[in-house]
Amino acid sequence: MDTKSLLEFAEAVASGAVRVVDLTFTLSPDFPVIVLPPEFGQAAPVRIQRISHYDEAGPAWYWNNLTFGEHTGTHFDAPIHWFTGKDLPNNSVDTLPVRDMIAPACVLDCSAQAAQDPDFLLTIPIVEAWEKQHGRIPERRWVLLRTDWSKKGWHDYANLKDDGAHTPGPDAAVMRWLVEERGVLGFGTETIGTDAGQAGHLNPPYPAHHFLHGGGRYGLQCLRNLDQLPATGAVIFAAPLKIQNGSGSPLRVLALVPAR
Amino acid sequence: MIEPIARPLRKNPLKRTRLPTLPPRARSRTAHGFTAAAAEGRFVLQRCGACSEFSYPARDACPVCLSAELSFVDAPRRGTLLSETTVRLPADVHFRERAPWRIGLVGMECGPTMVAHLHADCEEGLPVLMSLQIDNSGQAVAFAHPEHETPNMADERQWREMTADPKFRRILVTNGRSAVGQEAVAALKAAGATTVFVGMADPWKPFPGEDALRALQGVQIVPLDIADEKSVSDLAADIGGKVDILLNTTEHVRPGGLLNRRGANVMREEIDQAYLGFVHLAQAFGPVMRMRGADGVNSAVAWVNILSVYSLANWPAFGAYSASQAACLSLSHCLRAELRPGGIKVINLFAGPIDTEWFQTVPPPKVAPRAVANAIVSALKSGREDVFVGDVAEDVRQRLVDNPKAVERELGD
Numbered sequence: 001m002d003t004k005s006l007l008e009f010a011e012a013v014a015s016g017a018v019r020v021v022d023l024t025f026t027l028s029p030d031f032p033v034i035v036l037p038p039e040f041g042q043a044a045p046v047r048i049q050r051i052s053h054y055d056e057a058g059p060a061w062y063w064n065n066l067t068f069g070e071h072t073g074t075h076f077d078a079p080i081h082w083f084t085g086k087d088l089p090n091n092s093v094d095t096l097p098v099r100d101m102i103a104p105a106c107v108l109d110c111s112a113q114a115a116q117d118p119d120f121l122l123t124i125p126i127v128e129a130w131e132k133q134h135g136r137i138p139e140r141r142w143v144l145l146r147t148d149w150s151k152k153g154w155h156d157y158a159n160l161k162d163d164g165a166h167t168p169g170p171d172a173a174v175m176r177w178l179v180e181e182r183g184v185l186g187f188g189t190e191t192i193g194t195d196a197g198q199a200g201h202l203n204p205p206y207p208a209h210h211f212l213h214g215g216g217r218y219g220l221q222c223l224r225n226l227d228q229l230p231a232t233g234a235v236i237f238a239a240p241l242k243i244q245n246g247s248g249s250p251l252r253v254l255a256l257v258p259a260r
Numbered sequence: 261m262i263e264p265i266a267r268p269l270r271k272n273p274l275k276r277t278r279l280p281t282l283p284p285r286a287r288s289r290t291a292h293g294f295t296a297a298a299a300e301g302r303f304v305l306q307r308c309g310a311c312s313e314f315s316y317p318a319r320d321a322c323p324v325c326l327s328a329e330l331s332f333v334d335a336p337r338r339g340t341l342l343s344e345t346t347v348r349l350p351a352d353v354h355f356r357e358r359a360p361w362r363i364g365l366v367g368m369e370c371g372p373t374m375v376a377h378l379h380a381d382c383e384e385g386l387p388v389l390m391s392l393q394i395d396n397s398g399q400a401v402a403f404a405h406p407e408h409e410t411p412n413m414a415d416e417r418q419w420r421e422m423t424a425d426p427k428f429r430r431i432l433v434t435n436g437r438s439a440v441g442q443e444a445v446a447a448l449k450a451a452g453a454t455t456v457f458v459g460m461a462d463p464w465k466p467f468p469g470e471d472a473l474r475a476l477q478g479v480q481i482v483p484l485d486i487a488d489e490k491s492v493s494d495l496a497a498d499i500g501g502k503v504d505i506l507l508n509t510t511e512h513v514r515p516g517g518l519l520n521r522r523g524a525n526v527m528r529e530e531i532d533q534a535y536l537g538f539v540h541l542a543q544a545f546g547p548v549m550r551m552r553g554a555d556g557v558n559s560a561v562a563w564v565n566i567l568s569v570y571s572l573a574n575w576p577a578f579g580a581y582s583a584s585q586a587a588c589l590s591l592s593h594c595l596r597a598e599l600r601p602g603g604i605k606v607i608n609l610f611a612g613p614i615d616t617e618w619f620q621t622v623p624p625p626k627v628a629p630r631a632v633a634n635a636i637v638s639a640l641k642s643g644r645e646d647v648f649v650g651d652v653a654e655d656v657r658q659r660l661v662d663n664p665k666a667v668e669r670e671l672g673d
Binding site: 029041045047050155157158161 | 464489529
């Protein structure tokens with residue numbers, strides 16, 4: 001691409017000809033985080049502690065100290081997050097290739113199924129049906145699962161029952177297929193994880209984590225505004241914080257969408 | 261006979277909130293023998309080791325035989341009200357605001373004569389029962405009660421000054437998820453609390469007892485995660501001026517000491533929940549409570565901490581938890597001193613293992629959550645400052661008095 005085209009792109013963003021959709025939840029202390037049995041180590045919740053607020057601790061300035069786990073809020077999973085990806089090269093957020101941080105997305109609208117069944121699982125036939133309509137998923141694409149889950153109140157969003165969370169996600173076969181047969185760059189969801197709430201009972205357990213990270217691919221979760229994206233044609237900007245040997249990070253996820 | 265107190269009216273916003281004043285404070289170091297007993301609800305007098313005579317007030321030598329062998333020992337509570345005086349225009353600001361104020365001379369059956377604050381149902385010439393109380397300035401004073409229970413006796417004006425009775429008060433229970441929290445809410449409502457605000461962290465996480473808690477009359481569920489500074493200050497902005505009693509029921513128990521844990525994450529969670537949570541609560545709610553110490557029938561009156569008795573002596577099986585509790589104990593003494601100008605009591609309730617999930621593998625005796633809740637209400641009603649609930653806590657307390665080093669060794673075995 002020449003300079004002129006790149007500048008035209010920047011001008012299209014500035015003019016609104018390319019719309020920028022924010023796919024990110026606000027990073028706040030009350031946003032649900034993944035819940036593990038209490039005997040496991042826990043993700044530190046988001047905490048925002050004021051250093052000063054134009055007061056005796058800093059008369060002219062306002063700033064905060066932050067603490068949070070790598071997997072809080074809208075966040076990115078790197079391959080090193082899962083045991084299947086632990087030995088891959090460039091598998092952490094500080095070493096993964098920066099070109100992967102900008103990539104097109106295919107958006108699969110399963111909001112109707114998820115509204116019917118909180119344990120809805122994405123399957124290969126559903127993706128094949130999508131491909132009949134929109135064409136084969138090209139390599140190095142984000143596949144984003146739209147469920148409208150992000151529109152729920154946080155109690156229903158986490159949807160915790162006595163037997164764990166009940167939230168939609170992919171089944172094991174489709175994850176393996178997306179990675180091995182379609183070569184996707186990553187998989188993104190609106191829910192707290194890339195996997196379904198009950199994915200610990202699938203084979204293998206947590207198949208999105210298992211196959212994505214084993215294949216050196218990425219995860220995005222706690223996304224919102226997926227309903228504003230076209231089925232194809234959106235470009236995702238997702239650059240995690242450059243945390244040393246980091247397994248993931250909260251991040252700002254933006255989608256670039258043609259305005260018309 | 262005492263008229264029952266009426267539920268206070270809403271405040272007149274045109275009137276200034278009266279600031280707290282304190283009764284006279286100076287005491288000798290020896291006299292703190294009474295403070296120690298009053299804090300635990302015991303009645304003691306000095307007794308001479310040489311001639312066995314009881315004496316009062318606190319002295320450094322026996323008034324009968326001049327022996328220096330005086331020690332504070334549990335003493336019989338009975339006496340007779342010899343004379344009474346109603347002070348109508350005291351020179352002291354604190355009592356002037358509360359005049360008329362009745363005091364009297366009580367002849368104790370064990371010998372000495374004591375000057376005491378009087379319950380209104382005490383009559384001259386009749387028997388009384390004596391107790392030591394912590395007054396608003398944090399010092400021990402003698403209080404004479406009628407020999408037998410009388411109607412509405414807890415509502416008596418001078419007695420209510422000595423206590424932190426939940427009746428008609430508004431109470432914040434910081435964590436409604438725990439069994440102790442839920443039992444405390446029920447016990448405080450039963451004790452006549454007007455409103456119980458119940459803190460709820462992560463409202464998206466369901467928990468046992470949630471439906472029952474939400475159905476209780478006079479209970480308001482409020483968002484509160486005490487480990488989050490902003491959550492605490494946001495709640496204080498809403499209800500800080502309406503919290504007369506704050507009960508911190510935060511519970512974060514994890515087993516393990518130093519060497520069998522990898523890294524400091526669990527320690528950090530313990531510190532976040534117990535110590536920093538306490539800091540956040542104190543900074544957000546403490547100043548307004550201290551300012552409201554004389555705010556009528558529902559004045560701000562008490563701050564209650566539930567501490568592990570292992571805050572006093574480390575139990576290595578729960579060693580890091582014990583240390584976080586010790587930090588809270590130390591902080592509670594700081595808070596007690598800083599709330600004193602408001603006349604706010606800081607009550608520490610010490611418990612051994614409570615019968616909850618995290619002490620599952622610990623053999624009995626364990627304290628039932630309901631027993632903790634009842635002990636809290638009892639401490640508030642009697643105005644005690646240090647409360648040991650259950651056999652384990654009482655055992656540790658006694659053994660620490662006898663030989664702290666032995667406690668350290670034995671808890672580590």
